[in-house]
Amino acid sequence: MDNDKPEECKVCFNNYDEELRRPRTLLCGHTFCSQCIEDTIKNAQLTCPSCRAEHSATDATQFPISYAMEAVIKKLRSIQVASVGTVSAKCGQDRTRDIRKKLQSLAQEHKSSISNLISECEEALSQLSKYQGQVRDWKIQHHQLQDRLYDLLEQNKAAVELLEQEDTSVLTMTTEGEAGKKQLQTMLETLNTVNTAQEVFTTIDEADHYNVEVEDWMKKCQELFPDVNTVYTSVKVQETIKKALDTITTETGATAATVLQGDSTTTIMEKVKIIIGESPPETLTIDHLRGMSESIKRLVEAGLVFGVQQDQDDLRYSRITLQDGQLYLHVLQHQPLPTHAHTIQVSEVLEALDHSSTLVFLDLAWPGSLARHRSLARAGSLAGSNRLHIQLSGNTTLGRQFVLLCTGQHSGSSYLNTKLLEVENKGRPAECVYGGDYQYNNGKGGAPLLSHQDDQQYQKSVSAGAVGSPWSPGSHRSAQFYISTRDLTGSRHWCRVFGKVVKGLDVVRAAVNHSDITEVTVVDCGVVLTL
Structure with a gap:
């Protein structure tokens, strides 16, 4: 029965053409139209509709065009053209119905394509709405931080004013101390040169006067310095501002930009989470599956979550899929993991x-x-x-x-x-x-x-x-x-x-x-x- 109509795809039963439905041959040898192959690809895999063989693929163009089939179809069409003169009116009606059927099929394909594009557009708009909400939240947080920074600046300004006052006081006291020291040095030199008793007594009296002034000055220094309020305020404000500055990095987004470059499969909000370091880890736990956050759900739907079991030198993986809201753990097999796959221990899943x-x-x-x-x-x-x-x-x-x-x-x-x-x-x-x-x-x-x-x-x-x-x-x-x-x-x-x-x-x-x-x-x- 499969060979009765070689010009017809055995999945959609439409004739092969030179555009959407060109015949392509799978690695297992079976041939189907490009559109049906494209529709059958799920999670980077294709299961042959005839023999159920598994093929890794993301696009129908990965499978070669069956030029032999196209040659057969052209031969059949040439035979049909040669016999046009003998075709009855009924055959003409049948051909009209076939053309109408093809047109309806073509229209249906375009309707499906447009509907899919509308759904994708709605999803993109939903992502933009979520991202806009996140951006506005960040703006509010930045304004709040800016207010706090203004407070820090005011505190810093007050600390600087206190330090200026302290610096002026220290300068004044230093000047007084230098003058007292100079007077004492003068008295010391005078005592080295006195000759009479009168000069001695006079110099000693004057020296005692300066001694008292210097001692008073030293006592005043101990009483005035350091100013507790000035020192405490300066140190604490410095600590607070340094901590704030230490959290700032000059490499914000550098790594994330490399990861996301050219990535068209990741949603806007998933990219945001990758940038800020909230993306799911490569190794998942049972709590990730139980919680089923939006990011985990998208990973499962994209075919990027696998159970893993290590038996000595044997490493096998099982797909984890989501269908009609239900999670499935598939049989363990030897299979390559796709790029960016996330894994969870099969034993952990089954124990739960x-x-x-x-x-x-x-x-x-x-x-x-x-x-x-x-x-x-x-x-x-x-x-x-x-x-x-x-x-x-x-x-x-x-x-x-x-x-x-x-x-x-x-x-x-x-x-x-x-x-x-x-x-x-x-x-x-x-x-x-x-x-x-x-x-x-x-x-x-x-x-x-x-x-x-x-x-x-x-x-x-x-x-x-x-x-x-x-x-x-x-x-x-x-x-x-x-x-x-x-x-x-x-x-x-x-x-x-x-x-x-x-x-x-x-x-x-x-x-x-x-x-x-x-x-x-x-x-x-x-x-x-x-x-």
Whole structure:
């Protein structure tokens, strides 16, 4: 069926053209139009709609144009032109409808582009409004600081006036002291030259007079200096102003300017936080995820937050995503981190969960499931991928093992890329589907990850959506599981039940109705973070 219309994209079903919908070939070999490739790229990754292969990409132009496909299309068009004379009126009508369909598709694409641009414009205006509010707050703070600086200047001015007065007083006292000293030196020289008793007595009397004056002067010096108020005020004002000046740096913004140069992905307010040193650290904590500030949320939405686990020399990462307001920790894999990625220890995230009732997820895919998903999304009945949520009972060995296989914590073993194995009682009561052979993917494996424990706390259920294992915890296939898709009747019940599908049972039922159940694959898995 895929080769019936080689000129048509297998995602949007529109014909390839030489502009928006030029055919481009992915590394896995499948070809789609440029527009659909662009639309499929999320968080710097693209999943092939046909084979689900993962490709790193940020733009459709990273994939080569399929010139061979364009040559085939041109050949087909030349054949169509050569046979124009034999085309019936009905064919002409069909072509008119095709042209109308293409025009409608083109108009719809432009409408979508304009709507996206309007949303981006509104976001930019919102950022500008927030930034304007921040700028005005800073202006108020600067005026307040300016008032305080004026107070400091006034205090400094008063201190200088006190010091001027003190300096004048010291100068006056110094002049008086120098005069007294000079008089005493004169008396000393006179006593060295006196010859008569009268001269001696006269000089001694005069010297005693100067002695008294100098002693009074020295006493006055002790009483007047230092002036306590002048010294205290000067020292304290100097300390205050020096502290204020020491906080000023001449390199404000130098580092931030280098970091932000040419950065078009960071919002205005995120740039502000980087400049003032409030950007999130490269290594996050569970409190960052719990608080989910606007900056952390944007990092998650941009695909820049990853869980990390180090096992000896093995380093693996798990994506953390946000969808419909819900955080997801995806399975650990060997994958390169994007530039400016932020990490958090996977163990820290999982320790914060309620282990008595863990919520995990599985994403299923099979040939044709992408078209089904697109149809449901248009109808508004499916917001995410073909995802099912399973509530597990953490007080059982099989439940704890299921969590490990959803996260890949245990030596990298996980349900990722495993296929469903078989359907039992298809179309009848007790219908269920089996899967989970992470070892061989053929139903012969699924060895236990945990040591066998004699659990007696498994539930019994007769309802669709029950998740359990047909094998006991100690079995060499205990990692395999079943999901019931129809209720049981009579006195029977599902055994060894350790979980329940709380969302996405319709996904499992759709997979069961696929012609070959072994084509249904777990393309992603992980834990829903209820922090």
